[in-house]
Amino acid sequence: MGDLLPAADSGGDGVNAGPLAVLLEDPEVTDVLVNGVQVWVDRGDGLTRSQITMGSHEEVRRLAQRLAAACGRRLDDGSPYVDGQLSDGSRLHAVLPPIATGGPYLSLRTFRLRARPLDELVAAPLAQLLSAVVVARLSFLISGGTGSGKTTLLNAMLATISARERIVVVEDAAELNPAHPHVLGLQARPSNVEGAGAVCLSDLVRQALRMRPDRLVVGECRGVEVVDLLSALNTGHEGGASTIHANTSADVAVRLETLGLLGGLPLPALRAQVAAAFQVVIHLRRTSAGREPAEICLLRRSGPGGALTMWPVWSSEAGLGPAASQLARMLTARSVRPPAWLQP
The missing domain is CATH 3.30.450.370 (Beta-Lactamase)
Structure with missing residues (x-):
């Protein structure tokens, strides 16, 4: 699709x-x-x-x-x-x-990321859904393997945010440049040859919170900075976004737990924070035909210990999943009309 x-x-x-x-x-x-x-x-x-x-x-x-x-x-x-x-x-x-x-x-x-409209990247029905997720201020993760188009899609989704909102982007290396009039970028810095002067992503997330962001975006969750991001998204900063490397949507929960544990969060608290911080996962894949969205899921807790699981909304192979109606209700509750195709 x-x-x-x-x-x-x-x-x-x-x-x-x-x-x-x-x-x-x-x-x-x-x-x-x-x-x-x-x-x-x-x-x-x-x-x-x-x-x-x-x-x-x-x-x-x-x-x-x-x-x-x-x-x-x-x-x-x-x-x-x-x-x-x-x-x-x-x-x-x-x-x-x-x-x-x-x-x-x-x-x-190479750095070739340019602002491209969402409907150039995905089919119109999916573009409609992804735009609704952004407008509803649902926090989302874009997952996929290397070269699957995560940053390109995130760039396009950020461009659909209202011009009245202030976006603060934190990245290891500056790549995002959404077509939006109010974007501030913070970039991590390695230490110099003397081993001094490093500025890490965790430092930048904390600085970003002091800059009155309407949307907080971390270019990629790859280390202990995920703890600071989770804390931010659980303290009133709705509508945040990030990307994460994962081979399948099911691997996203494991990756988040691993990164959070490295940051010192106990597993029960970590699972609770992740489930409260992120609502939607968009998984991309790279095939011989190109880069494409493979799945859209809701992130939720279930089973013994409140394990993090993916609840399918849509997949390129099976179409609508059991969570489609739930996402439609979430959008409606935030005064955003869900796409008609999301409600069978």
Whole structure:
């Protein structure tokens, strides 16, 4: 029911990437990977070997070090791996030998996210439902594997928020840029070469709460910052959103519990906070045909110990699920008219 299409605008102001520049300037390219001298590229439909080949391992090492320096990071034998963000927003990761046994290895994820309307990404009936979820101020999680379109969909959903609302976005690396007139972005910062100056996502979530957000958005739940996000969403900040890596919608609950436990929350309290903080889970998948929504579920507690479970609203394979009428009631209770197709 509608593919999630990769973004296709040209990427930023470019980087000094040597022979890889032609790939990074290609508007269809999402990832460029270098394994030794081999170059692989992803244009949204899986990895393929590029006709470009690097001249030598030493050339790759010099390129990786130049890109790392452009990020303000160090890459050498004493610090043989690096993660950074280039000036055009592209993400860099590099590893040097002997850690990289066949290396050097270089990974570049291009920054091409542009504001795209929701109905370009999903079929009209789903766009109608997702817009209703946003308008009703139901907090939601977008889940999926790497490259499944989570950030692209979140960007589009945030653009449907009323222009009278203030959105504060917290990210590890700035990617979201919704077409909305009142968005504030906070970006985490790694420590410098002396090991000082780090600003983590947990710090930024706490700062965001002091900025009078109508909507609090964390680009990705990936660590202990989930505890601060749960606390925020349970203290009057409705309509929040985030993304999370998960292979299936059923894995979302396990991922949230794992992250929350790492943050020091006891399991019973964690389950109660998650169930109260997030109402809707939208799971995406990447197939040979493209990126598409696979399921929409409600997050609820059930069974012994109040375990977190997914209650299906809709799936691409089975259509409407048992939670469809419940979501319709939730929307109605918030004075938002549910789509007619949601009520069989």
